[in-house]
Every structure is written in structure tokens, then in C-alpha cells.
Amino acid sequence: MTLAMDTTEELPLSMQPVPSFFGASIGDIEDLSEGKIAVTGIYCDHFSGGKPGARYAARQLRYASWSSLAHEPTPPASDMIIDVGDLNVFPTEPAKTMSILEEQSRRIHQTGAKLLALGGDYSVIPALVLGQLQATQDSRLQIIRISRRLDAATIPDPRKTPLARACATRQLGEYCGGASSVTLLGVSDVTALEEYDYFSGAFVRSARQLTPESDKLVDEIVAGLAHPNVTFYLSVDIDVLAWPSICTNSPYLGTGLTPEQLIMLIEALGKLPIAGADVTGFIPDLDVSGSSASATVARISRCVLEAMSQEVSRCL
Amino acid sequence: MNRHIDEATTTGVTFASFPERALEQISNESIVVFGVPANSTLPRQAGCANGPRAIRQSTMSALSCYFNSPSKTVVSLETGKATSFRSDAVGIDLGDLSDCNELSTEALQRIAHLTNAVVDEGGLPVLLGGDGRALQGLIEGLKSSVAPFGLLVISNRLDLPSVSDLPGVAVSALLPADSSSENCSLLVLGVNGVQPYSNMKSMHHLHGKVVSADEIHEQGTQVALDAIQQFAIQNDRIVCVIDAEVLDTGHAAGTPGLNVGGLTPLQLIEILSESNLSPQLSGICVSNVAPSLDARGHSQYAAAEALLAVLGERLFKEVPL
Amino acid sequence: MPLRTAPLPRMAGHLSFMRSNRAKAEELQPGTLAVIGVPLESSESIMSGARFSPLAIRETSVYFGWYANPQFSNPTDVNARDAIDKSSINERLFDLGDVPVVGLARSEADEHITHTIEKVFARGATSVVLGGDNTIVAPIARGITHGIGNGKTVAFIQIGGRMPGTTCAKSESRSSSVPLDALLIDGNIKLADTTILAPVGHPTAEFAQEMTDSGAKIISSRQLNDMDSDAITDLAFTLSNRELPVIVNLDLSSVAAELHGMSDRPTFDGMSMELLQQVLVAIGRAPIVTLIVTGLYPTTNGLSIVKTGQRLIVTALLGYIRARLGLFNVPDSDTN
Numbered sequence: 001m002t003l004a005m006d007t008t009e010e011l012p013l014s015m016q017p018v019p020s021f022f023g024a025s026i027g028d029i030e031d032l033s034e035g036k037i038a039v040t041g042i043y044c045d046h047f048s049g050g051k052p053g054a055r056y057a058a059r060q061l062r063y064a065s066w067s068s069l070a071h072e073p074t075p076p077a078s079d080m081i082i083d084v085g086d087l088n089v090f091p092t093e094p095a096k097t098m099s100i101l102e103e104q105s106r107r108i109h110q111t112g113a114k115l116l117a118l119g120g121d122y123s124v125i126p127a128l129v130l131g132q133l134q135a136t137q138d139s140r141l142q143i144i145r146i147s148r149r150l151d152a153a154t155i156p157d158p159r160k161t162p163l164a165r166a167c168a169t170r171q172l173g174e175y176c177g178g179a180s181s182v183t184l185l186g187v188s189d190v191t192a193l194e195e196y197d198y199f200s201g202a203f204v205r206s207a208r209q210l211t212p213e214s215d216k217l218v219d220e221i222v223a224g225l226a227h228p229n230v231t232f233y234l235s236v237d238i239d240v241l242a243w244p245s246i247c248t249n250s251p252y253l254g255t256g257l258t259p260e261q262l263i264m265l266i267e268a269l270g271k272l273p274i275a276g277a278d279v280t281g282f283i284p285d286l287d288v289s290g291s292s293a294s295a296t297v298a299r300i301s302r303c304v305l306e307a308m309s310q311e312v313s314r315c316l
Numbered sequence: 317m318n319r320h321i322d323e324a325t326t327t328g329v330t331f332a333s334f335p336e337r338a339l340e341q342i343s344n345e346s347i348v349v350f351g352v353p354a355n356s357t358l359p360r361q362a363g364c365a366n367g368p369r370a371i372r373q374s375t376m377s378a379l380s381c382y383f384n385s386p387s388k389t390v391v392s393l394e395t396g397k398a399t400s401f402r403s404d405a406v407g408i409d410l411g412d413l414s415d416c417n418e419l420s421t422e423a424l425q426r427i428a429h430l431t432n433a434v435v436d437e438g439g440l441p442v443l444l445g446g447d448g449r450a451l452q453g454l455i456e457g458l459k460s461s462v463a464p465f466g467l468l469v470i471s472n473r474l475d476l477p478s479v480s481d482l483p484g485v486a487v488s489a490l491l492p493a494d495s496s497s498e499n500c501s502l503l504v505l506g507v508n509g510v511q512p513y514s515n516m517k518s519m520h521h522l523h524g525k526v527v528s529a530d531e532i533h534e535q536g537t538q539v540a541l542d543a544i545q546q547f548a549i550q551n552d553r554i555v556c557v558i559d560a561e562v563l564d565t566g567h568a569a570g571t572p573g574l575n576v577g578g579l580t581p582l583q584l585i586e587i588l589s590e591s592n593l594s595p596q597l598s599g600i601c602v603s604n605v606a607p608s609l610d611a612r613g614h615s616q617y618a619a620a621e622a623l624l625a626v627l628g629e630r631l632f633k634e635v636p637l
Numbered sequence: 638m639p640l641r642t643a644p645l646p647r648m649a650g651h652l653s654f655m656r657s658n659r660a661k662a663e664e665l666q667p668g669t670l671a672v673i674g675v676p677l678e679s680s681e682s683i684m685s686g687a688r689f690s691p692l693a694i695r696e697t698s699v700y701f702g703w704y705a706n707p708q709f710s711n712p713t714d715v716n717a718r719d720a721i722d723k724s725s726i727n728e729r730l731f732d733l734g735d736v737p738v739v740g741l742a743r744s745e746a747d748e749h750i751t752h753t754i755e756k757v758f759a760r761g762a763t764s765v766v767l768g769g770d771n772t773i774v775a776p777i778a779r780g781i782t783h784g785i786g787n788g789k790t791v792a793f794i795q796i797g798g799r800m801p802g803t804t805c806a807k808s809e810s811r812s813s814s815v816p817l818d819a820l821l822i823d824g825n826i827k828l829a830d831t832t833i834l835a836p837v838g839h840p841t842a843e844f845a846q847e848m849t850d851s852g853a854k855i856i857s858s859r860q861l862n863d864m865d866s867d868a869i870t871d872l873a874f875t876l877s878n879r880e881l882p883v884i885v886n887l888d889l890s891s892v893a894a895e896l897h898g899m900s901d902r903p904t905f906d907g908m909s910m911e912l913l914q915q916v917l918v919a920i921g922r923a924p925i926v927t928l929i930v931t932g933l934y935p936t937t938n939g940l941s942i943v944k945t946g947q948r949l950i951v952t953a954l955l956g957y958i959r960a961r962l963g964l965f966n967v968p969d970s971d972t973n
Contacts (some may be wrong), residue, residue, distance in 0.1 A: 015661070015753070016674075017734040018653045018695070026651060026659065029640040043649030059648065063692070086649040088641045104640060377902070378838075384802030385841030393857035398842050567895045580895070581905045611938035612898030618905065637842065 019062035021118065022302055024077035031082050034112030037308055041086040042120025042280070044097060050249040053283035057119030057297070058086055060284035064298035080309060084108070087117070089124070098127040105131025109276075114308055117278040118301055121249070122151065122237055123165040125278050126172055129233055132276050133175060140230040143172045144183045144221075144269060147237035147281070148207065148256055152179075152195035170198060172235075183221055185210060185265065186240040186257055207240065207256050210265065218268050231275040236266065236304060238282040238297055246293045247283040259296050263303045270307030277304050329372045330409035331444070332379060332624075332631065337408040339430075344438030347405070347630060351412035352427060352446035352453075354419045356604070357479050360572035363606030367616070368412055368444035370607035374620035389635060398637045405631050408439075416446075418480045424453035431457025431599070440630070442623070445603030447572070448559050449479045455490045458555060458599050465598045466501045466551030467491055468544065470584065470622075471559035472508040472529065472575045474515035488518040499550040500525050505540050505587065506532065506562035506579050529562070529578050537586050544591045553598040556626050558588075560604045560619050568618050570610025581618035585625050594628035647702075652695045653732035654767075655955075656702025660731035662753070667761030670962060674735035675750055675777075678770040679743075681814045684901040686936030691735055691767040693935035697947040701955055729962055733757070747776035754780025758882075758926060763961060765954065768931035771798055774886050775819035777929055781882050782825050792830040792876035792883045793820060794920065797891025797932065799902070800836050800855070803843040804828060816886050828853055830881055832872050834916065835861055835891040837902050858891065858908045866919040873923030882926040887917070889932035889950065897946025899934045913953045921960025928957060
């Protein structure tokens with residue numbers, strides 16, 4: 001049959017593409033370069049015990065960025081942001097998962113781009129940080145960990161239990177030169193003595209000790225650094241929130257930060273040079289229509305992204 | 317007569333678009349619908365109180381294809397036959413009985429009283445439940461008004477379970493035993509699972525017959541239709557009970573109890589469509605529809621289709637194309 | 638080398654339909670199949686949530702993204718005991734995303750839908766549209782008729798869904814939520830170019846007579862069950878042989894209610910899964926311009942049955958897509 005219209009005529013047509021983080025364009029490693037931020041999902045929550053479900057966080061955060069489901073108007077994502085999809089994982093093989101996450105993180109950082117990992121469980125984050133260190137050869141990476149837990153248990157035999165949340169922060173400290181390379185914010189007032197002892201030389205602030213004056217906090221962190229020229233890795237665990245409607249792997253205790261406080265904290269930390277980041281620990285509702293919890297965590301994740309982008313803007 | 321009917325209980329939707337009227341406006345041979353929004357009680361699940369409203373709404377949905385036609389006529393694609401919704405079908409909807417959220421002896425008496433009044437005016441009482449125990453009130457009301465009748469119960473059990481302070485009662489106990497009659501005055505279709513021996517034994521006094529759900533699954537609906545045919549020959553007047561719990565829970569979960577292996581909605585509707593009981597009906601009870609327990613809406617829809625099927629000729633007629 | 642060198646877990650990553658490649662309309666060509674979402678519903682149904690169907694179907698469809706997953710190198714159709722030819726699906730099946738209708742007035746949303754379909758049709762591609770409720774059928778048909786122009790109409794196959802009481806009533810008393818009514822009011826179809834399969838309920842006597850008088854067909858699900866696949870395919874070819882683009886609306890109400898529980902109108906004597914697959918594969922052999930999937934309400938409570946209903950639709954669509962792309966070795970279905 002004949003078509004009435006000239007097929008060479010280009011009609012303007014816009015489509016709502018499949019959901020991506022913050023509406024960013026979807027790409028792969030060839031789209032990454034210096035100045036870009038790769039946002040990726042982690043479909044893995046098997047290694048920490050506790051409540052499963054964090055593996056769906058990436059999907060729900062993509063939905064929360066979608067205009068059909070977002071609870072607020074979402075500004076368009078910058079061209080600097082690329083959603084590279086979910087990283088490869090092997091949910092039943094921890095050692096293999098650690099290895100492949102390390103490799104993927106290294107390849108992303110080797111392009112000059114930064115990596116923001118969303119969703120999944122904190123237990124896999126040391127693998128990503130290790131990949132970043134291998135790519136950048138950065139001997140002065142500092143870890144800022146926002147979580148209610150210390151996760152500084154003694155590291156077990158890595159051959160038997162290569163990925164365990166309970167020792168993940170200690171693992172990060174070991175990668176970056178010891179406990180003094182870790183800043184812990186938002187921790188609970190009650191913690192194991194051995195874990196607390198490990199971080200006795202580190203900068204630790206509980207949720208109650210975090211004051212509204214976040215700028216001063218940043219100054220305090222910088223003042224405590226052994227070297228002035230350092231870069232930071234920001235790790236945000238949603239369990240730091242005292243918000244009953246947001247489900248995390250840790251039981252709700254009623255103590256912690258509100259979403260607003262956490263956002264203000266992250267905005268203040270944005271003044272620091274952040275080379276990599278993650279947001280983990282969120283166990284979303286799976287209702288297809290989305291939920292306000294996902295929208296809240298998406299807002300927090302966007303704040304982390306903006307904090308990383310400020311560093312990129314300063315470098316460009 | 318004190319009607320005990322709530323005002324505006326149907327919230328705009330009446331059964332088959334029948335007008336909402338008072339008892340005094342019942343005419344002879346009219347179909348008189350009233351609701352008994354009584355909840356079941358522990359250990360059964362609550363939710364039946366919304367049954368009457370849900371059945372009314374589902375009936376309108378089921379009749380929509382008729383009302384879409386200017387002549388209220390539809391055509392069966394399989395048989396080619398045309399069926400009309402009778403323009404001369406007379407019916408009224410009395411609304412729902414008030415203050416019967418929990419069934420009690422007093423509530424059953426009010427049901428009986430209302431049923432009696434309907435029959436005295438020449439109407440056919442159709443009770444929309446509500447907990448299945450409401451049947452006891454309907455039967456009491458009919459016993460004092462009509463000639464002896466047979467009881468056709470489509471249910472998964474042989475008894476009416478306990479509710480509130482009322483103990484359970486065998487279905488067979490609702491009817492008087494007539495030792496002089498050899499007729500089967502109780503037919504129960506769709507019984508499923510383990511039943512108390514005492515209930516089975518008590519059926520013998522009424523020469524009762526049981527066709528189980530398994531028999532219907534294995535032999536088809538014809539085994540039920542044959543039993544109904546025999547039953548209809550032996551009983552001039554029939555009261556039909558459609559207990560939604562006869563349906564398999566996997567098909568229709570909106571009932572206070574569970575039934576694994578029950579009838580499918582299609583089997584129930586087919587049995588009633590082809591049984592042609594309408595001319596012999598003295599009363600109908602549709603019970604145990606709990607719409608809030610069935611997110612899919614199948615339970616109330618199946619109950620509505622079954623009720624329309626049993627009303628048969630009173631509502632529909634075949635017309636030449 | 639791409640970032641990922643191993644297969645992803647099933648529910649991970651970007652959830653395009655069957656993990657197909659994303660594309661823009663400009664990249665489509667004849668012989669390709671575009672999947673488009675229209676997350677739109679009206680307020681006429683007693684159920685709500687149809688606007689989430691495109692998302693829900695995509696989520697479920699990733700279970701069938703095996704052809705994009707190197708782990709499954711030799712997928713086999715167990716029933717046919719035959720390997721599934723997946724060689725060309727990657728290059729021919731694309732997900733265009735959703736028509737952006739959120740926040741728009743209904744008329745504006747309809748224009749967007751019409752424009753999108755017109756553009757896809759202009760590229761010579763066939764499409765599967767994930768609705769939405771059946772009020773999206775009319776703007777889609779407009780897109781096709783705009784594309785062909787010259788006042789030509791389309792042929793229409795409706796599977797499931799409601800029927801009009803009569804087509805002779807005044808247009809203001811007819812309902813746009815009955816697709817056939819809406820298409821006739823628009824003037825985009827003629828009754829003679831219509832076939833209705835497995836409709837909900839019985840047709841009114843008036844409408845049955847109108848269909849008979851015009852030579853059109855209504856076939857119940859039980860009658861479909863007695864037909865063989867070739868006879869069903871012939872129904873579609875009869876319409877396409879009239880040099881009219883054929884559009885198909887598959888409404889979930891055509892399927893037996895106990896299999897899904899997601900339709901706003903339960904049909905106890907609807908199609909079985911097997912029959913639905915047979916019908917869609919048979920129809921897919923004809924040059925269908927677009928298949929519109931409607932009537933799915935994925936936010937209905939009850940997780941297992943809801944997901945079963947979604948899985949049912951996707952499984953059935955798989956057969957249609959393979960047939961439509963000519964992957965069943967049927968010589969007359971190689972082109973669009």
C-alpha cells in the first residue's frame with residue numbers, strides 16, 4: 001500500500017525511554033570519559049544475611065526518576081551523567097562477584113569517569129573501591145561512610161567469606177591505609193567495643209552529634225586529615241535514616257537522621273573532592289506504581305550525584 | 317407492618333435495576349429482593365456484610381449487554397438463540413435489612429417475618445447475603461407461608477456453621493421430616509471435603525441426596541442436572557440456595573471459608589442455567605459473598621451470574637430472531 | 638569490549654521489552670517490530686492501574702530476554718522439540734519507550750499517540766503497543782489512517798473487550814471506551830472490515846444483525862476452540878487482502894478470568910492460555926500493522942495471580958512476535 005506522506009519528512013517525536021537513573025542517557029563504557037559520572041545499579045543482596053530485597057533498589061530508583069511515577073518534577077539529567085546499567089554480579093558466588101565487580105569498577109575508572117553505585121548491599125562496596133584504587137593508583141583516598149553501623153568486625157578468611165557486610169568498613173580502611181582513613185558519620189550510640197576500638201583514631205560522629213551546622217563538620221574533617229590533597233569516597237547507607245516508611249536491612253530503631261538532615265549533610269560534603277560514591281541498604285516496596293520511599297531515596301541519591309558533580313565542575 | 321429496612325441502602329444500585337420500593341408495593345408474582353448484610357464471625361473471615369451491595373453491582377455488570385440493546389435482546393454465538401430481558405419482569409428491591417450486621421435469634425426472626433410478608437403479598441423472596449445463616453430465617457418465613465417445598469442447596473457443606481451466639485445447624489434440620497413421604501426434599505450439590513457423619517445421617521430422614529463436587533468434576537455437570545431433574549419432579553415448589561462457598565477458592569476467594577477443589581464459576585452457572593427451575597421457585601438465597609476477600613471480583617460476579625441463571629424465565633425469554 | 642561480559646540476573650539492568658535494543662522511530666525499517674508503551678487510562682472502568690501496564694509487562698518480559706543472554710545459546714521450544722531461531726530478533730525487535738502522555742490533557746495525549754503511531758507506520762515497521770486501557774485504540778487507528786491518507790480506512794480485529802449495543806445509535810450516546818464504537822464514530826473503520834473474537838458477554842441482537850448484514854464476523858471463544866490455526870489465520874488474511882492495514886486489539890478480558898484476575902470484566906468462559914497462543918500465532922502470520930494490548934490492571938492486589946496474568950500476556954506475545962517476524966518458517970509471513 002502507498003503511504004500518503006513523504007517518508008523523508010522528519011517529524012518531531014519525543015518518547016519517554018525506558019527508565020534510567022535521574023532520566024540520564026543510557027550508555028556503556030565507550031560513552032565514558034574524563035568528567036563523566038557513570039551511575040550503575042547493583043543487583044545483589046545475598047551476602048549480608050538479614051532481610052533480602054536491596055537488589056531491587058536500583059530498579060525502583062530508576063522508576064522513581066520516571067516522570068510517570070515521580071512524586072515531584074524531575075529536572076533533566078546533565079549530559080555528564082550516564083546510566084551504564086547494572087554491573088555484572090553472580091548472586092550465588094561471592095568470590096566471583098567480588099572479582100568481577102572489581103574489574104568493572106577498574107575499567108570504569110580507567111576511562112577517567114567516576115562511579116556512583118546505587119542499590120544492593122554494602123557488602124559488595126569494598127570490591128568497587130578496590131577497583132577504583134587499582135585504576136587511579138590513588139594512595140590518598142579517604143572514605144566517608146554514613147551509616148548507623150561501624151561494620152568493623154574482624155575480617156575473616158577471605159577465601160571462605162570474601163564478602164561480608166559486618167567487616168566491610170574495616171576492609172575499606174585496610175585498602176586505604178588504616179582506620180584513620182575512614183570518617184564515620186551517623187553511627188548509633190551503641191556499638192561493639194572491639195569495633196569502636198578499631199576506629200579510635202578515626203573521625204567518628206554519631207547521629208546525635210551531627211549538628212545542623214554541617215559546614216563546620218566539613219572543616220573538622222578536613223582539619224583532621226594527615227595530607228591536604230586527598231580525594232574522598234562517599235558511602236551512604238540508607239540505614240542511617242530514622243524513617244519508618246523506608247525499609248533497610250537494619251531494624252528501625254527510631255534514632256538516626258531524617259531524610260532532610262541526610263540531604264543537608266551530603267550537600268555540605270559536596271564541597272569535598274568526591275571521586276566515587278554509593279548509596280546502598282535500601283529495601284524497596286515492589287509495587288509497580290512506585291512509592292514515596294523510593295522517591296525519597298532517589299532524592300538522596302540525586303544529592304550524592306550533585307555532590308560528585310560539583311567536584312567534576314571544579315576539575316573541568 | 318414494621319419493615320426494618322434501612323433507608324437508601326442500595327446507594328443507587330438496585331438488583332437488575334428494579335425500583336426500590338416498600339413492602340406494600342409488592343404485586344403478585346413479583347421478584348422481591350432484599351439484602352441481609354450480616355458478617356460471618358470467627359473462625360470464619362469477616363466481609364459478608366458487603367455481599368448484598370456487591371451482588372447488586374455485579375448483576376448490573378452482568379446485565380449490561382442486555383441493557384445496551386435497544387430491545388434488551390442478546391444473541392448466543394454458540395446456539396444462535398436470541399434471549400430478551402423481559403420487559404414485563406416485575407421486581408422490586410426492598411433494600412437491606414437494618415441492624416443485622418451480626419446475626420442473632422432476633423435477626424433471624426426479622427428475616428422470617430419479612431419473608432412471610434413478601435410471600436403473603438404474592439412475591440418471590442430473593443435474599444442477598446450476608447452470612448449463610450440467614451437462610452434459616454428465610455426458611456422459617458417460608459414454612460409458615462407456602463406449601464411444602466424441597467430445598468436445593470448448592471454448597472460445599474451440609475450444615476450452616478455457627479455464627480455469633482448461634483450454634484451450627486444441619487441443613488437437613490431446617491426442614492420438617494415427613495415420614496409419610498418418600499420424596500427427596502433435600503438435594504445438596506457441590507459438597508466437598510469431610511462432613512460430620514451426623515449431618516449425612518440426618519439427611520436420610522428427608523430422603524436427601526448429595527452430589528459432591530468431585531462427582532461433578534469427574535462426570536460433568538450432567539450428573540448434577542440429572543439429580544435436579546429428579547428433584548424437580550418430586551417437589552412442586554423449590555427453594556434454591558446458592559452458597560458462594562461452593563466455589564473453589566482458587567477461582568473465587570471472596571467467601572468466609574476456604575474450599576479447595578470446589579466448583580468452578582462456570583460449572584455453577586451452567587448447572588443453574590440448564591436446570592430450568594424458575595417456574596417452581598418459592599424462594600432464593602444467595603449467601604457467603606465477601607467481596608473484600610476477593611480483589612479480582614470473581615466471587616460476587618459468579619454469584620450474580622448464578623442468581624440470574626436460576627431466575628431464568630422470570631427475567632429472560634427466548635425470542636425469534 | 639562492553640562493560641558487562643557476563644549475563645545479568647533476570648530482573649537486573651534496564652528493563653526494555655524482552656531486553657530488546659532501544660531505538661528511535663527514525664531507526665526503524667520495514668521488517669522491524671517496535672514495542673511502544675502508552676501508559677494511559679480513562680476513568681470509566683471500576684478498576685484502575687492500566688497505565689502501569691507497559692511497565693509491568695516490560696518487567697515480566699525480561700524473563701523472556703533469553704535471546705539477548707549469551708548464557709542461553711540454544712533456546713528450545715519444548716513443545717515443538719525444535720531450536721528457536723533467535724538469529725534475527727536482536728536486529729528486528731526494538732523498544733521505543735513510552736509515548737509521553739503524563740500530565741497532558743486527554744486530547745493532547747491522543748494527539749501524541751496518533752503522531753507516534755503515524756511515524757512508526759511511515760517507517761514501514763510493525764508495532765506492538767502496550768496499553769493502557771482500550772480508549773487508546775482510537776488514537777492509534779487515527780495514526781494509521783493519517784499515515785495512509787486518501788480517506789482510507791483500516792481493518793480491525795478485536796479480541797475480547799465489549800461490543801457496542803448498536804452502531805445505529807447517535808454518536809453522543811455511544812461510548813468511546815468500546816473500541817469498535819470509537820473507531821466507527823471516527824470513521825476509521827467500516828463494520829464490514831471488522832472481526833470480533835472471544836468478546837465479553839453476548840452481542841445484542843441489533844449488533845449481531847448489523848455484523849451479519851455487513852458480512853463481518855463475531856466468533857466466541859468456544860467457537861475459536863473448535864477452529865484450526867489455518868482458519869484463524871484466514872480470518873486475518875481475509876481482511877488484509879482488502880488492501881487495508883489491519884490493526885488488532887487484544888484485551889485481557891478475552892482470557893478466562895481464573896488465569897489472571899486482572900481484567901475489569903471477568904470472563905469465566907474465556908480463552909485458555911493455549912487457545913490464546915494459538916490465536917495470536919495464527920493472526921501473527923498475517924501482515925498486521927499493529928497489535929494493541931489493553932485491559933491489564935497490574936496493580937490489582939494479590940501478587941501471585943497478578944504476576945501470573947502478566948506472564949500469561951507476555952508468553953502469548955512471544956508467539957505473536959515470532960510469527961510476525963516470520964520465525965516460524967511460514968513463507969508468507971516474511972515481510973510486513
